[in-house]
Amino acid sequence: MSEAVLSSDTKAPPPKKKSGMRVRVQKLGTGLSNMVMPNIGAFIAWGLITALFIETGWLTGIFGSLDNPGSWVAHIGGWGDYEGGGVVAPMITYLLPIIIGYTGGRMVHGNRGAVVGAIATMGVVAGAEVPMFMGAMIMGPLGGWLMKQLDKIWEGKVRPGFEMLVDNFSAGxxxxxxxxxxxxxxxxLVQAFTDAAGNTVDFLVNHDLLPFTSVFIEPAKILFLNNAINHGVLTPLGTAQAAETGKSILFLLEANPGPGLGILLAFSVFGKGFAKASAPGAAIIQFFGGIHEIYFPYVLAKPKLIAAAILGGMTGVFINVMFGSGLRAPAAPGSIIAVYAQTPGDSFVGVTLAVFGAAAVSFLVSSVLLKADRSNEEADLFAATAEMESLKGKKSSVAATLTGGADRGPITDIVFACDAGMGSSAMGASVLRKKIKKAGYHDVTVVNQAISNLTDTHDLIVTHRDLTERAKQSTPSAIHVSVDDFMSSPRYDEIVEMLAQTNPDGESAAPAVEPRSASPAASAAPAASATTTVEEKTAGGSVLALESIVLHGAATNADSAITEAGQLLVAAGAVDVPYVDAMHEREKSVSTFMGNGLAIPHGTNEAKDAIRRTGISFVRYDRPVDWNGKEAEFVVGIAGAGKDHLALLNQIAHVFLDADEVTRLRAAQTREEVAQILTASSE
Structure with missing residues (x-):
């Protein structure tokens, strides 16, 4: 099932505290999904190659290859005179596990983790006789994690000129x-587990018990535990089974769109109010788009409908068992289109009957339950949508289909919040403000401030994902959007799309108004006229002094880079020495990496007493430093005593959004040239 998500929450009461076990299982499922989902294209490619070129493939009959075991079809498929060769077997044996291991290592420790993860995966691939997807899911992240720990041991201790030697040999x-x-x-060990799990599946199939797996799978989907089941167990086992038999029923246990379709059709006929009106559109998205999560709120609104999902799922599995049908590869997303794309010729009848049989049973059961319970589905649906997003921990990109923005008015007050309210939030607000203004929403204000100053009066709060829970405590009624990358986060475009739903008159909105601060501590948007002020202050050395610009930084890691930027602020008389320690403390709570090669370390909110005056330092590195797995080529240290640094941060943000300007900054030969680039108006 696909999971296209917007990392935010609806305007609803604070989510209930999740049970620890379910959270851990969800995290495991998310990790497994993040290793598999980016590589689904490779699985589909393998499935299509298998469908075309194996001994029973589509092209075999067309070109008469059975009578010519030396044909080009047999050559690619690896059968006949080419037994053991071809493309099919090497892809499933080597390519698919290794790219999963590579992805797992990269998730933990960037490219170095990816390389070690791939090498480690090759060991389990060669040490077993079945496709090592589970082994890859273990060895990939393990390799990345161990590489990360080793790098920490000698971080900053390697003599200049020996870094590459140490890096390469340690990884090797x-x-x-x-x-x-x-x-x-x-x-x-993994092969033994796979054999045992395979024997369990065979036992369930031979004793006609496989349909009972729906008793666990369908509720797990509603609770967003499906990734742990699907990508952790079903996909690896199914792929191994498909490699031997050409297809696997396991790919259909979770991906069958029939149960959800039946529930939504029942709401379309027997629901009422907004639930009934929204169900037909949701059914189209679920069945053809493969976004199963869109029917979860309907079940959460009427928990008894879980019986319809279970019985529908059991019916689909039972029909597939009766007809011996299956898929060649995973169907992702769980769309009828993706399902048919992976269906072999001898399974079309069984798969079709399983999908529509499951839909029919879930429709009938849901219809009976809905007719017996005529409470207010519309009110329940909004609450259930919020509950679904609370369970998921994120807002679904399709949730607006269910709520339609009907539960809120236009969004006019957006706050970008961070711990101190002066660095990352100021720059993030600048980027977002520019996007919103360009889209024509001139009546929407975007300000930045510290989380500690938030009040529950705002429409939308943007924070780093590690700070979102803190922001929710003081602003539970706002929409919350979490970001990882402050400079070029795709969440900014999704916010603009959200405004298109809540503020339909954006393009014809009134001229820009002066942004309002929600509290005295809120940082207002820098006006365009502030450019002159910035240039004057920079020339005078009060904000970005030339002595605070370093063209060839000496640091080799994030910690030493923070110290280097902080010491420049101390030398400029902008801060006292304890402020540098606060910069390190700030980095421990939330990363100050902004994206596009830029990091802007600054102190915590509690460290403002250590600031003598506003100051900014700039350090450029010939060799980018590792900033928690991301490469930082430019480090800007910030100490903001008031708002006089915001205009410069605004311009810095514009510089780093422009690839040509970043290229100029990278090629600058003098401090004066850097200062000119950073302070030139981008309006």
């Missing part, structure tokens, strides 16, 4: 050890 030696461990230990 660790890869050697993990590949060996995987070959002799992890590979055989």
């Amino acid at each position: 030696i660790l890869g050697l050890l993990l590949a060996t461990l995987g070959f002799f230990t992890v590979g055989p």
Whole structure:
């Protein structure tokens, strides 16, 4: 099932505290999904190649390859005179597990983790006789994590000129050890588990018990535990089974769109109010788009409908067992289109009957339950949508289809909040403000401020994902949007799309108004006229002094880069020494990496007493430093005593959104040239 999401929450009461076990399972599922989903294209490619070129493939009959085992079709498929060769077997044996291991390592420790994760995965691939997807999901992240720990040991301790030597040999030696461990230990253990799980599936199939798996799978989908089941167990087992038999029923246990379709059709006929009106559109999105999560709020609104989902799922599995049908590869997303794309020729009848049989049963059961309970579905649906997003921990991009923006008015007050309210939030607000203004929403104000100063009076709050829970405590009624990348987050475009739903008259909105601050501590948007002030202050050395610009930084990691930027602020007389410690403390709570190669470390809100006056430092690195797995080429240290640094931050944001300006900054030869680029008006 696909999970296109907007990382935000609806305007609803604070979510209930999740149970620890379910949160851990969700995190596991998310991790597994993040390794598999980016590589689904490779699985689909393997499925299509299998469908075309194996001995029973589509092209075999067309070109008469059965009578010519030396044909080009047999050559690619790896059968006949080419037994053991071809493309099909190497893809499932080597390519698919290795790219999963590579992705898992990259998630933990960037490119270095990815390389070690791939090497470690090769060990388990060679040490087992079944496709090592589970082994890859273990060894990839393990390799990335161990590489990260090793890098921390000698971080900042390697003599200049030896960094590349140490980096390469440490990765190679660790890869050697993990590949060996995987070959002799992890590979055989995972194969034993796979064999046991396969025997369990065979037992369920042989004893006609496989349909009962829906008793666990369908409720798990509603609770967003499906990733742990689907990507952790069903996809690896199904792929191994498909490699042997050409198809697997396991790919259909969770992906069948029939149960959800039946529930939504029942609401279309027997629901009432907004639930009835929205159900037909939701059914189209669910069935053809494969976004199963869109029917979850309907079930949460009427929990008894879980019985319809279970019985529908059991019906679909039962029909597939009766007809011996299955898919060649995972259907992702769980759309009828994706399902048919992976259906072999001898399974079309069974798969079709399973989908529509499941839909029919869930429709009938849902209809009976809905007719017996005539309470207010419309009110329940809005609450259930919020509950769904609370369970998921994120807002679904399709949630607006259910709520239609009917539960709120226009969004006019947006606050970008961070811990101190002066660095990352100021720059993020600048980027978002520009996008919103360009889209024509001149009546929407975007300001930045510290989380501690938030009040529950705002329409939308934007924070780093690590700070969102804190922001919710003081602003529970606002929409909350979480971001990872302050400079170029895709969430900004999604906010603009949200405004298109809530503020339909944006393009014809009134001229820009002076942004209002929600509290005395809120930082207002810098006006265009502030450019002159910035240039004057920079020339005078009060904000960005030339002595605070370094063209060739000496730091080799994030910690030393923060110290280097902080010491420049101390030398300029902008801050006292304790402020540098507060910059490190700030980094421990939330990363100050902004994106586009830029980091802007600054102190915590509590450290403002250590600021003598506003100051900014700039350091450029010939070799980017590792900033929690991301590369920072430019580091801007910030100490903001008031609002006089905001105009400069606004211009810096514009610079780093322009690839040509970043190129100029990278090529600058003098401090004066850097200052000119950073302070030139971008309006």
